Amino acid sequence: MTLFEILNFNKELLNRLCMVGFKPDDCRYIDLYNEYEQMKNAGEKVTYIVNFLSAKYDVSERKIYEIVKRFGKHCTVGAV
Numbered sequence: 001m002t003l004f005e006i007l008n009f010n011k012e013l014l015n016r017l018c019m020v021g022f023k024p025d026d027c028r029y030i031d032l033y034n035e036y037e038q039m040k041n042a043g044e045k046v047t048y049i050v051n052f053l054s055a056k057y058d059v060s061e062r063k064i065y066e067i068v069k070r071f072g073k074h075c076t077v078g079a080v
Contacts, residue, residue: 036064050065
């Protein structure tokens with residue numbers, strides 16, 4: 001299967017994702033965000049979580065705050 005075939009097959013889903021502000025790079029951070037939520041629900045402090053995840057995933061602390069903000073937003077179609 002070619003890249004075009006995959007994109008074409010998933011065109012509707014991809015269009016909806018684009019409408020709510022999805023960035024293709026976001027897929028890389030799903031596990032990071034899941035771990036962030038688990039640690040936060042376990043009562044860890046945000047500063048500690050961000051520092052820990054930054055070292056574990058080799059991502060800057062600023063990027064983690066950006067990911068958390070974007071992933072935590074409620075979205076509706078047409079909203080960015």
